Amino acid sequence: MGNMTGFPALKDKIDSTKWMDQRVVYDRRVNLVTSQGPGTSxxxxxxxxxxxxxxxxxxxxxxxxxxxxxxxxxRE
Incomplete structure (x- = not known):
């Protein structure tokens, strides 16, 4: 399983070594893209x-x- 983020209230359900406190996380090792919820869509x-x-x-x-x-x- 790769590094990830998710809905902040579920942080304790995700392995702390995998959790990243970011709006969007991409882990190229496992080709996984995750986000924190509707506000980050x-x-x-x-x-x-x-x-x-x-x-x-x-x-x-x-x-x-x-x-x-x-x-x-x-938009740099």
Missing amino acids: IDFALKIVFLLLGREKAEEIAWQLVLPPGIYNY
């Missing part, structure tokens, strides 16, 4: 776009969504 989606289509496409989409610089700074 855009960051989660942009991370998937980044992984599948690259940073340039993630930046383009973030710009069109009028997002401020965020977790992965797609």
Whole structure:
């Protein structure tokens, strides 16, 4: 099992050596993307776009969504 995040109230249900207190976590070793919940869904989606289509496409989409610089700074 890879590093992950999840809904903060469930933190005690996840192995503390695997838990990461971040909005979105990608563990390339096991190809796992996790997020903390509905409030992080855009960051989660942009991370998937980044992984599948690259940073340039993630930046383009973030710009069109009028997002401020965020977790992965797609609008630098």
